[in-house]
Amino acid sequence: MESLCEKYRRLCQKKSHSTVHDIKCYKTNNRVENKPKKAHKIFIEADERYLMRKVKVNPFLSAPKLAIIAENELGKKASPSTIRNVLHKKNLTGRKAFHK
Numbered sequence: 001m002e003s004l005c006e007k008y009r010r011l012c013q014k015k016s017h018s019t020v021h022d023i024k025c026y027k028t029n030n031r032v033e034n035k036p037k038k039a040h041k042i043f044i045e046a047d048e049r050y051l052m053r054k055v056k057v058n059p060f061l062s063a064p065k066l067a068i069i070a071e072n073e074l075g076k077k078a079s080p081s082t083i084r085n086v087l088h089k090k091n092l093t094g095r096k097a098f099h100k
Contacts, residue, residue, distance in 0.1 A: 042078050048086050
């Protein structure tokens with residue numbers, strides 16, 4: 001009786017590499033399509049609310065300054081563009097993010 005490796009080796013001679021990979025995935029994981037990627041979120045909702053409060057108190061805080069605040073007070077290192085994305089998601093855009 002042929003082992004599983006021998007079957008795949010024989011199959012590789014006749015089929016393309018991607019086809020063999022799809023067959024292996026189907027046999028082992030019972031799926032053909034790729035798994036969806038998981039989004040890695042730096043800030044949870046509470047952290048986002050904390051940043052919103054900081055912006056509400058001082059609307060002239062810049063994204064680099066908010067990144068420093070997030071690193072010092074929340075212990076989470078994030079780039080200024082990530083901070084901007086969080087603010088844009090909450091509809092705070094422009095030079096002056098929030099009007100008092």
